[in-house]
Amino acid sequence: MGVRTAVDAVLAAPSVVDAMRAADDLAFEAAREPGARTIRILERLTAGDDEVAAIAATHALAGMLDEEASRVLVRLVGDRREFLREHAAWALGSGLPRHEAVGRLLGMVVRGGFAGMLAQRTLEQWSGFAPAPLVAGVEGGLLGIGEAAARSRLVETLGLVRDPLATAPLVRLASDASEEESVRVAAIAALGQRHDAAAVASTLESIAGDDGYLGAVARLGLVDLAATGPIRRRDRAGLTVAQLFLHADIDPGLRSAGAGDNGGIATLLVRLGDALVRDPESAVDRVVTLSRGSIEGALDDLVELEATDRGHEYGRIPLLSDPVPSADAWPLRVTARRGIRRILRAAGGVDVLHLRMADVGSLAAADVARELGTPAVFTLAPDPHAVIDSLDRSHRISRGDFGRNDVVEHFWFRTRLVHRLAAGAAHTVLFPRPRLEDDLRRLVGIDPAVDPEHRTVVPEGIDTESIDRAIARVEAHRRGADAGPALDELRELVSGLDPDRRGRPLILSVGRLHRVKGVATLVEAWASSPVASGTNLLIVGGDLASPSDDEREQLDRIDALVPAAERAARGLLLPGHRPNGVVAEWLAATRLGIPGSVASGGVYACASLKEEFGIALLEAMAAGLLVVAPDGGGPATYIDDGRTGLLTATWDVGRLSSALGEAVTAARAERDDVRAEQSRAMVRERFTVQRMARVLGGVYGAVAKDEAGLLDRAGGLR
Missing domain, CATH: 3.40.50.2000 (Glycogen Phosphorylase B;)
Incomplete structure (x- = not known):
């Protein structure tokens, strides 16, 4: 196609995902046409406002194996734009060591984060060719850096140099009682990976005698040091x-x-x-x-x-x-x-x-x-491809700001990792999707017609027996039996609401507090809908005592929508995460109700931006709940829209709000268990974990058999 045509394809691609796929063709053509003209074109692209094209050009430069192209990449490691610095650091690992880049890459390691990982990975790839500059660079950096976390990252990088040059400084750092613990930990852990075991065994043994944290790390190091050579495989049939x-x-x-x-x-x-x-x-x-x-x-x-x-x-x-x-x-x-x-x-x-x-x-x-x-089996899903496509279509990312979003989400690296894992797998497992073949071609760039015997569609499965036990406990309580701890806890939660909010049906959602799961969007859709006046919203998930950054972000958004002081009056319940058995009983109680506390006829809502399959959704359907779910990905393959659930654009607050209202109205109008039993039967017949295990067991057996056959054929060629 030629470099010029490949560049045009990237620039004219109708979507970000299409442009990312076209980037592969650009890299291929640049490698076929190395030279000054190609370098000028690619360098011009890196300076432009199209951030997708700039990233594509950076990786195309790496594939040229050209001296001048490598110099351009080294300059990009110092670019003012963070996303280009990251991609240049990553791309440099495709070529031979550039001594003038070692200092900049070590600087990225010192600063840490995802960019530091990329830089460290490139330095590791170079270390086998040029260990001396890297060892000297790390030792020089340690002389001028006092912050413990930065020093430990440098020491970890030093531990990746397999050459004996790195052993002496690692031994010194591991033994230095004046060093911060995290620095010594990095050195001790690295000693367990040394090829020159005799030089480090005594150091690890002396530290392993300590009863504290360093001693435990050293004991792991000794395990690593002893684990060399071929694995001693056990003679077993299974x-x-x-x-x-x-x-x-x-x-x-x-x-x-x-x-x-x-x-x-x-x-x-x-x-x-x-x-x-x-x-x-x-x-x-x-x-x-x-x-x-x-x-x-x-x-x-x-x-x-x-x-x-x-x-x-x-x-x-x-x-x-x-x-x-x-x-x-x-x-x-x-x-x-x-x-x-x-x-x-x-x-x-x-x-x-x-x-x-x-x-x-x-x-x-x-x-x-x-x-x-x-041999590896890889579950292949269009993730993050589908997320990128969804954000692109909703105008929340664009070619002009993709790089800056990529710094946070690492979209490009993750898509390339999906391709790499799929290419290296002995077998790929696929989730059911409504347009599986089209999505694989359009989003991932994989033709499912190629090598179909090494691809298997495997639906995920749940433990329906635990759900059945939960339903039995709720039904028994409704007939007068003791509630038990899980139902008592739910009753206590509801009793904390204002008196007029008690006795209403629940909208229940279970999952991680993460923006991809759309929890805050669900709260917004519920709170802005007339359905909020007649229901309480119960969100199960998250570590409320020590929230992660992702959890904190969702909690802050929820607090802005429904302040903590107003939750009791408005009917929002946020108990945090609960064990799986407790969740099963709360699912059952949402459908069947708890006398004097929760009305029957509640619904389940999943507001995920993307849901490749949906374990929690299946558990809700196994409990007989009517569900609201994303209209793409796995849920669309098992939810009968308008019957067992409602599929909607969960990223759209207005449409999600309407779907919640429709679902609650439909559930409250039910006068028998026909629809609930249809949902439960569908899960029992198609989506049990036992059925999943049976299919996967066949996949694993086929992979092991293929591997044994390959080794036998290879042995016959000797």
Whole structure:
């Protein structure tokens, strides 16, 4: 097509998503036509007002493998625009080391954040070619920087240099009692990764004798130091599958569901892991679920993983920092990678690793999978592609401000990570969508007709038995039985409302307090609608005691709409997150009611900007609730619009408000359980976690069989 035509395609693309896809063609053509003219064109684009085109040109320069193009990228690392500095730092990693850029990249590492992660990643890629300048740069930076967090980031970067040049300064920093603890932690953790083990073992052993935090980090370091060479795989008949969600404190009891990032995925992994190992037809007899956790918990998990070889086990990854929202967790890449590698090795290797998110956990896990030779399954969804498209169509982002939004949301990196994970996966799993094939082509740029035998559509599933038990408890209470703790708590919440608000139906919503989940939008739609006078709104989710930045943003918006002092009079209930079992009873109570407290005929509302599938929606339908949901993504494949629920543009406050009113009117008019039982039957027949486990078990078995066949064929070629 030529560079000029490729540039025109980027500039003339009808949407941001289309322009991002056209950027791939521009990079390809620039690599085919390197030279002064191409560099001039691309450099001109980087200086323009079209921020999508500027980013596209930056990555096209990286693909040219040209000396002058590399010099342009080095200049862009110092650009006044933050988004271009980030993309230039990322793009430089595609080429050979540029010594003149090391200082600027280390400066980005010092400042931290997502840009620091990108810079550190580029420096790591360069370190094998030119370790000396990087070691010298870090040591020089440490001489002039006193702030502990910045020093620890530099030390972590030093630990990525595998050359023995880095060992002596790491030993010195790990042993220096005058250093801040976080700096010593970074050095100790890095020592566990050294190839020259004999040079660092005594240092780690001496620190490991300490009973405090440093001693625990050193004990993990010693585990890492001993875990070298091929994995000693256990001789076992069944498959071991690992699944990962880094941003949750996942536990079998689901006590933290709805707090921070502990959303539907955390619930799903617990239920799914249990179902996989219980299915008598499944080839999987061992599941290892990985999530964040404490160092002490991680050490305990390693002992457990080495001692057992079946069942659903958990492996905690200590991130050596306070928990942060997933959007801010990219700087934890190195720590996450070490923790994932440690768990998979302790488990004796796994047959399949299932990745689901375009986040730092999947970024780190994909690196480990390649290192250990583990085949990966990836759940492919048009995320963030669909979000970008939705924001573009609603005029909340544009080509002129995309880069500045990208600094916050990291859209470009996440879309490229989705492509990378899909390309490297042995099998991709897809969610049902109304226009699945069209969305894959238009939003993601993947043709589903290519290699269809390695793609499977797998609906998510829920534990309907727990919902059935909850309904039975509510029905028993309505007949006079004791309420039990969950219903007593709901009754107590409602009793805190003004007397005239009690005894009304509920609009219930369950999920994380995050802007993508649209919680504040739901409050606005409800509060501005006539339906607010006849209903109370119950929002379950969020850590109200210690809210994350994302939770705080939503809480502030909610307070601006319905101030805390007015909640009792206006009927807004915000109890925070609750365990999964409690939520199940509240779902049942929303439909059936609680005598003297909650009227029957309530509804469930999901106001997500995007919902790839919707675990909480399925749980609500399993309880027989009429639901309001987004009109795109997964919900449109299982909600019978106008019958079992209402599909609407949830990002539009007016349309969401109208849908709430229609749903409440319809639910209150019901005189029998016919519609409720239709919803419940649909979930039981199509969306149980047992059914999901059966389909995925077949996928995992096929991947393991393909992998074994590939190794056999490769062995026959020797």
